[in-house]
Structures are given as C-alpha cells and as structure tokens.
Amino acid sequence: AAGARSFFISSRNSTPALSATSGGGGSRSVLETLGGLAAIGSGILALLAILALLLQAVLQPEAQLPLRVLFFFLFGLSTLLLAIALPGLQARQAGRARRLGWVGFTLAMIGVVLFTAFLFLQGVWVASPGTAFSVWWSSWDLALGPGLFLLGGGTAVVGITFFGIATARANVLPRWAAVMFALAWPIGIAIGWLYAVFLPGAI
Secondary structure: OHHHHHHHHHHHHHHHHHHHHHHHHHHHHHHHHHHHHHHHHHHHHHHHHHHHHHHOOOOOHHHHHHHHHHHHHHHHHHHHHHHHHHHHHHHHHHHHHHHHHHHHHHHHHHHHHHHHHHHHHHHHHHHOOOOHHHHHHHHHOOOHHHHHHHHHHHHHHHHHHHHHHHHHHHOOOOHHHHHHHHHHHHHHHHHHHHHHHHOOOOO
C-alpha cells in the first residue's frame, strides 16, 4: 500500500512538468509553422515586386507611377513577412545555430524592420505627391531616406548572411535553402543599387 501511494504521488507530481513541456513544444511548433508560411509568402511577394519593377522599363510613362507604388508596397509586405518568418526559423534551429545564429538573427531583425519602414514611407511618398507628408518626406529625403536604406539594408544584409551561414552549419534545413537565404538580400540590394544608378527614376 505504501508503495502504491508513493507511485501515485510521484505520478501526480510529474504530470505538470510533462504538460508544461508539451505546451512549450506545441507553441514552438506553431511558431515554426507560421515562420515557414511567412517565408514562402515573403518570397512570392518579393518576386511580384521585382516583376513590377521590371515592367516599368517597358511601359509608357503614365503607367510607371502605379507600378512604382505597387513595387514599394509589395516589397514592404515581403520584408514585413520576413520579419515574421525569422523568429520561426530561429526557433527551429536555436539549439544548433549557436552564437553566430543569434547574432545574425538579431542584426537581421533590426535591419529588416528599418528597411520595411523605408519601403512603406517611400511608397506613401511616391503615391501622394503634393501632400503634407510628401513635402515633409522630401525635406528629409536626402538624409532620412538614404539613411534608412543604407542602415536598414546594410544591417539586414550582414545579419541575413550570418544567419544563413549559421543555418547551413546547423544542418536543420536543406543546405541549398540556407545558401539561397544567405545570398538573396545581398543580390537584391545590389540590384536596387544598379537600378538607382542606371534608372534613377525607377526607384
């Protein structure tokens, strides 16, 4: 009887710990799932934004303004979804990504948030010429706009590159996916700079 009572007490005391662990695992699984879906959505919106940017070169001037606005808002939504995806990706590999993964994740989050702000502000400015906001943004455009672009874009490039390297080393996701993730932002920023230099009216 004493042995049965001891077993009952032991089982009762161990139940909360098991429940807490299961709940934590469930929350982590939901975070990883949402992160994966957000990453897919981010990639699709980024491709659509690039398509809108490329169409500007072949359409008439009167059709270019709506495409410029569409580009900024599509790209802004893409980077916003990326900011949602990053915590899920980090949760999936946190045990193996080590310090490089946490450094890359932190820098990537800061850079992506700043760059998202730049894209939406620039999109509103392009969409509303002559408004009070447009006048205000134009007065800061030579400092605030490039500042957000360089600081946000540069920080995101460094952070995502580190995060991609950590992801490849963690070997949780496919290696090719980690390499594409690490190279996507540097290539995207390089394309943006080329457009800004050779087609200054496109961005």
